[in-house]
Amino acid sequence: MVYLTRIEHFNAAHKLYNKSWSKEQNETVFGKCANENWHGHNYELYVTIKGTPSSETGFVFDVKQLSVLINSIIIEKLDHRNLNMDVDFMKGKMCSTENLAIGVWNELEQNLPSGVFLHCVKLYETPRIYVEYFGENRGRQ
Ligand code: NI
Numbered sequence: 001m002v003y004l005t006r007i008e009h010f011n012a013a014h015k016l017y018n019k020s021w022s023k024e025q026n027e028t029v030f031g032k033c034a035n036e037n038w039h040g041h042n043y044e045l046y047v048t049i050k051g052t053p054s055s056e057t058g059f060v061f062d063v064k065q066l067s068v069l070i071n072s073i074i075i076e077k078l079d080h081r082n083l084n085m086d087v088d089f090m091k092g093k094m095c096s097t098e099n100l101a102i103g104v105w106n107e108l109e110q111n112l113p114s115g116v117f118l119h120c121v122k123l124y125e126t127p128r129i130y131v132e133y134f135g136e137n138r139g140r141q
Contacts, residue, residue, distance in 0.1 A: 003119055004060045005048040008070050010079035013038045014095040038082065045074065046122035047108065051115075061116055073111045074104055097125040101133040109135070
């Protein structure tokens with residue numbers, strides 16, 4: 001099994017705010033991410049797929065095509081958007097990097113062509129903070 005990663009980038013606004021908590025509690029837990037009037041992050045998205053290299057191309061998958069797919073499925077929906085308000089698959093969820101990575105995984109899994117197997121969605125919110133999601137079925141593979 002070979003793992004192939006494509007890195008894409010997007011900028012987006014969000015706010016972390018639990019409406020059932022007081023303003024003070026939100027600020028204590030979420031810090032600057034609780035700012036009422038939004039703020040932005042420069043996200044870096046690492047999408048890793050897995051497979052066996054083709055005997056004809058030597059590729060697991062055409063990485064240029066993978067980039068086109070990630071852009072059409074994910075980046076178009078997220079780049080320069082408000083994650084809380086503009087993104088269908090984040091509606092009603094806390095817009096944490098964790099939940100965003102899960103949402104990106106689910107969107108990709110539903111829309112990638114058959115034969116492309118996701119391994120990991122890694123999402124950097126800042127150069128020093130990232131989350132990784134491997135799907136819910138990892139233990140059974
Ligand atoms: Ni934030």
